[in-house]
Every structure is written in structure tokens, then in C-alpha cells.
Amino acid sequence: MSIKSLLLGSTAALAAFSGAYAADAIVAAEPEAVEYVRVCDAYGTGYFYIPGTETCLKINGYVRFQVGAGPNRSETVGNGSTVANRSDWDAFTRGQVQLTAKSDTEYGPLTGVIVLQTNADNASSQAAILDSAYIDVAGIRAGLFYSWWDDGLSGETDEIGSAVTLHNSLRYQYETPEFYAGLSVDELEDGVYQVGESSNNVGIAFAVGGKAGIFSYQVTGGFDTDNSDGAIRALGNVKVGPGTLGLAAVYSSGPNSYYSKAEWAAVAQYAIDATDKLKITPAVQYFGNYYGANKAGVPDTFNGLGDAWKVGVTVDYQIADNLYAKATLNYLDPDRGDDVTTGFFRLQRAF
Template sequence: MNIKMILMSSAAALAAISSAQAADAVVAAEPEPVEYVRVCDAYGSGYFYIPGTETCLKISGYIRFQVNAGPNASATTGNGTTVANDSDWDAYTRGQVQFTAKSDTEYGPLTGVIVLQTNADNAKSQAALLDSAYIDIAGFRAGLFYSWWDDGLSGETDDIGSKVTLHNSIRYQYEAKDFYAGISVDELEDSPFYDGEVPNNVGVAIGIGGKAGIFSYQVTAGYDTDNEAGAVRAMGTVAVGPGTLGLAAVWASDPGAYYSASEWAIAAEYAIKATDKLKITPAAQWYGHYGINNPTTNAEFKNEDAWKIGVTVDYQIVDNLYAKATVNYLDGDNIDDVTTGFFRLQRAF
């Protein structure tokens, strides 16, 4: 056999082997196309489409470090709960994350909100809680959320709201451009004056508010069925000079879930916009029939008065980083005068 025949035979053998291997080869599937996150600008900044859906999601929250000062200072753990402390100062840290989901429907935007919060009085004493969780569509809201009684003036001196403002509730709120009005039915089992006589204590609250030029206003009312206690509050602000003047008045028939500090109170503040980053808010409040007799049974207001003054300073250090400091002095009939305050750092995102 000559060299030419040997080369031809070798080439034929190699071709046969290659054909056999090609027949047995595994062909890799084409990779699925990657769907990148798309910005959703239909509901404001910060929303993005959840991949594969038409639902828009926004993730926000804050990290807070705060030092409280005052006799037996305590750290708030959320929803009105405090951690007792025998010291005149106490530090705590809070982390909060909010998930807001929105999508279009024939009834308007369908909204779902979940707010998760963890408070740490120290490394061994921590409390995680569901701060809010509700469904909102066409003005109707159902779930765990804060009532209108959680609102207040911008400083940290006024005491014109509920001690507990987070409830399982059903609410309807009508909203126009500069006006809203609503009514809610609230479960009040966590009220500080719930005596258990009425199973699943229920309250009814209304809220009306809006803006008219340089004025803003809100009127809130509530009735606690278990304690047969009603409360009404009016609050408003108006731009005056370099700041905003805020006024509020509240009245309660008896101590109840919606108001329990006093039978009536008036509060005033002036929020001075000193610079683009600095706001200074001096404030004062007067209480009529301050305090409660028999706080556990047949609660009623004392026939004593009290007053309170304070100042709050807010400063924006950089974008999304804020500092707040406040000091308040309380005095009145047959009570020891007391000075309290706090310093706070908060990073929002």
C-alpha cells in the first residue's frame, strides 16, 4: 500500500468517527432572555415593575438612633408601648422598612402596604412588630393602620392625640384636590381604658381636612363605645412671615381611646424656617382638668390644670440624614414639674 492510499484511508476513518460523535452530542438550550427591572413612574418616584407583572413596587424606610432624657426615661417600642428604665436617660435604635405595591384596576389604583419595624432598647431587649398592613382601593381601606388621631402639629411639644393610634380598621375616605372626608370603624381592644365589659370594643372616627390657600385644617372626632367617651379635635396651620403658625384644640367627654390626657386642651406652635436646612419650633399647651382619677375603673378627669412649653429643632445634615432635638417642661396643679427631651439621628431611604 502506497503512501497516498494510507492518507486516504486515515481521512475516511477520522470522518466516520467525527460523524458518530456529532450524532451523540448534546445541544445546549438557548438562554432565556433577561428581563431587567423597569422604572414605574405612574405613581411617583421610587417605584419599579415587579418582573413579569404589571405591579409597581416601592421600598422605603429609615434607620433611627435616639437618646431620651427625663425622669425614668423609657424607649418607645412602637404602637405606644414603652420599655421601662430607672435611669434618667435611655438610648434605643429602630429600623423600619415599608413595601408599597400599586397596580391599575377599573376602580382605580389597588394599593397594598406592609410596614415592618424592629426596636432595640439594647442588644438583648428587642421587639419586632407589624407597624402597618392594609389594602386600599377606590377610597376604601382595610387592615392595620394609623387613624387620623395620630396626626399632630409639626413639633414635639403638643399632646393632642390618642395614646394608641394603630388599630385594625375599615375606612372610607373621599379625596378631592384640596379636601378629604372619611369615616372609620376601629377595633379598640388595645385602648388603655378598655375594661373588657364589651367584647371586641369598637370605636367610630371621622376625619375632615384640606387646604385653602395658605391655610390647612383638620377636624377629627371619635366615639369609644366601651367607655362611652367621645372626643373632638380641631387643628390648623397658616403661613406667617418666615414660618408657619399651628393651632389646635381638643375636648373629651371622658377618658377614652381617642383622647385621655385631659378634658380639654389648647396648643400653639410657630415653626420657623430659619434656613433651608434648619427649622426651630417653640410651642406651648394648656390642659384643663389634667390627669385621671381611678385609671383602671370608672376613669374620670381630675379637677386640676397643667401647662407645657417646649422647643424642637430640626436640621438636615445632608440629603436623607436628619437630626432632631427637643426639650419640654411640664407643670401644673398638684404635680411635680418635669423636664423631658430627646436627641435623634435618622437616615431615610
């Protein structure tokens, strides 16, 4: 058989094969319908359903730029640690993202929270931390979260909280729209301790608070089992005239992880709503037997440390929706130590 005859025969066979199956052309599968994100309004604004689940997720956070001033300025970076600086001013930037997941269970809403934060003192000095992570259901919360001792007045003058307020904790809190009460067990490994000892603390804390009309209040207590000392604090706010009057007092039986600034302290502030966007808050605080350092290596007693007083003013201004500015200036005068003036300016964009 010649090459020409072979080629002609192959071509004819191929044509016949193609004609026989021309009606069975390959058809692409229909694309699956896209499940668009659905708004979840069961837990407030900002939540959406995670596709394919009945879990609602909210993503929020903020970007902060801050410049502080004061002798050998050090910036607090979220979990109580600081970024030291040898000059009298320092700038730092913070980025924080919070993920909140909620779903219904037979025990009530099940909540999971993760807060990621990065603080940058400069391009090469940055601290990325897990700022919070906890599970919350039926009033029980377990994980890494801020204690009631992190609460305070709205200004930036008061010093009535713990040195470190972020703990691995287990707590129960009963709450209604007008009242709450709770008890927590806190791991205080990063708390304060006396000279010659180490941090291996466990704490028991409680809080009772609520609101009644124009008045809100909170009473907080804590006992540091390692230092065998505790502290108790009361604070309240009431609407008066064009602003809100805030009062607080704290007493500590001895230096401990819940309060070690002083044996006792009292503070008053008045937050003036100058306009719907501008708030001005002058404040004054007095310390009895002022230690001040709020760090490890505390003395075993406050006796003989001398007193101190502090005055300051904080200005808050809303520049635009979700864009805020804050400035504060404070003066501290201790009996045993040099007086000092500190302050900062902050820009923050929330989302």
C-alpha cells in the same frame, strides 16, 4: 481470540461509532433574555415593575438612633408599647422597612402596604412589630393602620392624640387634591378602660380636612362605645412671615381611647424656617383637668384633676440629603403632681 485482537477490534468499532456521529455534537440551549427591572412612574418616584407583572413596587424606610432624657425614662416603640428604663436617660435604635405595591384595576389603583419595624433598647431587648399592613382601593382601606388621631402639629411639644393610634380598622375616605373626608370603624382592644373593666372597645371616628392656599386644617372626632365617651379635635396651620403658625384644640367628654390626657387642651406653636435646612419650633400647651397617664385604668370622669401647662422647643436640621437630626426639650407643670423636664436627640437616615 487473543486479548490483543479483542482490544484492537473494540478500538476500531469505537472509532467508527464516533465518526458516524461527529456531526451531531451536543449544543447548549441559548440562555433566555434577562428581563431588567423597569421604572414605574405612574405612581410617583421610587416605584419599579415587579418582573413579569404589571404591579409596581416601592421599597423605602429609615434607620433611627435616639437618646432620650427624663425621670425613669421610657421609650415608645411604635405600636404604643414602651421600653421601661430605671435611669434618667435611655438610647434606642429603630429600623423600619415599608413595601408599597400598586396596580391598576377597574375600580382604580389597588394598593397594598406592609411596614415592618424593629426597635432595640439594647442587644437583648428588642421588639419586632408589624407597624402597618392594609389594602386600599376605591377609597376603602382595611387592615392595620394609623388613625387620623395620630396626626398632630410638626413639633414635639403637643399632646393631642390618642394613647394608641394603630388599630385594625375599616374606613372609607373621599379625597381630592384640596379636600378629604372619611369615616372609620376601629377595633380598640388596646385602648384605655376604666378600673374593674377590660379592653373590648369598638370606636367610630371621622375626619374632615384639606388645604386652601397657605392654610391647612383638620377636624377629627371619635366615639369609644365601651367607655361611652368621645372626643373632638381641630388643628390648623397657616404660613405667617418666616414660618408656620400651628394651632390646635381638643375636648373629651370623658376618658376614652381617642383622648384621655385631659378634659380639654389647647396648643400653639410657631415653626420658624431659620434656613432652608434649619427649623426651630417653640410651643406652649395648656390642659384643663389633666389626667396625663393616657393608659388603662382611667377614672370615669376628669372632674377635680387639676390643670397643667407645658412649654417646649424642637429643632430640626437636615445634615445632608436623607439625613436628619432632631432635638427637643419640654417642661411640664401639673397642678397635681411634680413638674418634669424631658427631651431627646435623634438621628435618622431615610431611604
